[in-house]
Amino acid sequence: MRIVYMGTPDFAVPCLEKIMEQKHHLLAVITQPDRPKGRGKKLQPPPVKVVAESYNLPVYQPEKIKTAQFLQTLKELNPELIVVVAYGKILPKEILDLPPLGCVNVHASLLPKYRGAAPIHWAVINGEKETGVTTMYMNEGMDTGDMILSKSIPIDDDDTVGEVHDRLAALGAEVLGETLTLIASGSAPRVPQDHSQATYAPILKREHELINWNRSAREIKNQIRGMNPWPGTYTKLEGRVLKIWRAEIVAGSSKEKPGTVISSTNDQLVVQTGAGCLSITELQLQGSKRLGICDFLRGRKVPPGTVLGAEGGNDIND
Structure with missing residues (x-):
């Protein structure tokens, strides 16, 4: 499939590598701009950019995505599917409606639990015994789209959020790979979420x-x-x-x-x-x-x- 990938942090790297492994036509990678980090405040590229450039993939880093210029860029790329993993910005309807196969998100929770920005942190903070990864078709809501696949992992009593993060990043790539195979064959399910069971994982302050x-x-x-x-x-x-x-x-x-x-x-x-x-x-x-x-x-x-x-x-x- 002709895919545009949108992702930014370490969590999104295994999913990018999975798309490359499956030999899809990766048209471009969209990621956040380089940001100053560390004591020296030197500009540092996002992890996804570093990996994308190692594959010689085109990389775009728009400050804003709700612009006519960026929408035109996506139209010219003409993706069949957009895959979004921890990109860090909310996609407007104009982008969601662009690819004929839709926009698919990899979310680090067992939806509808822990919708929002920090699902891994809050699952551990709240003492959950399991968590997982869900792929879904994106809509204009916050992690409210129809689900495709989900897989769970246990959370042990001494697991840190970093340890759970790393396991979920690997699991996310696995679930995405299976999801892309289903979409390519036209057999991906669409399972509506039970919104009455939704919980939220707000950004940490x-x-x-x-x-x-x-x-x-x-x-x-x-x-x-x-x-x-x-x-x-x-x-x-x-x-x-x-x-x-x-x-x-x-x-x-x-x-x-x-x-x-x-x-x-x-x-x-x-x-x-x-x-x-x-x-x-x-x-x-x-x-x-x-x-x-x-x-x-x-x-x-x-x-x-x-x-x-x-x-x-x-x-x-x-």
């Missing part, structure tokens, strides 16, 4: 990173692993930002208020939560590097009775 120690140990652990490796969760230690990267639920409890360190040894830092206790195993103090708990406590004492916490806005669900 700074307040979602803040740990509310009044929540349960289970909820806080899920928040921590659901923000690892990006954007991370944080609390405060003596007025300085303290990022928490990993923690384990441990037995025991105390009458101390949530956020209080109840045990501090050479290899353990246990904090009281609203229900149960967490042992922090990997953390990072503002201005320092990420450390395992033994290395951290070797350089800085955090005695029992120390209260962790930050001022204001203290709930992930605010």
Whole structure:
């Protein structure tokens, strides 16, 4: 098939490679513009652009896609199908209606659950036991189109969002490959979503990173692993930002208020939560590097009775 591919981050790379593997006629790759990154703020190309150029594919990086110029570019490319994977912009009706076989999206959830911008993060934060990938025909709604295929994977109790992301990226390519084969043969199903079962995965904001120690140990652990490796969760230690990267639920409890360190040894830092206790195993103090708990406590004492916490806005669900 004659395909235009629209995608931007690492998650979209395996799907691009799958299209190439299946020998479709990939007309062009549309991706976000290069953005400044790192301390030097040097312009960095999106991962999809790097891979596309390695295949010598034409790459377009429009700042805006709702323009007559970009629509004309797509018309001249004349795709039969547009494949969209984590592109990062909402497609207008004029683009959705352009290819005769439609626009197909690879979404990292089991629709209609977790429609929206951050489905992998919220599945882990909410303690889901499984998630997956769904391919669908796009319409003007937010992930509301008819489904084609879906496949699921389990989420283990200690999985971070980064680990789930990588597994879903590989699964997404697998499901897309099967989807393209069905579309090419004219046998792709269209399964309407049950909109009454829809849930949403909104874009992450700074307040979602803040740990509310009044929540349960289970909820806080899920928040921590659901923000690892990006954007991370944080609390405060003596007025300085303290990022928490990993923690384990441990037995025991105390009458101390949530956020209080109840045990501090050479290899353990246990904090009281609203229900149960967490042992922090990997953390990072503002201005320092990420450390395992033994290395951290070797350089800085955090005695029992120390209260962790930050001022204001203290709930992930605010």
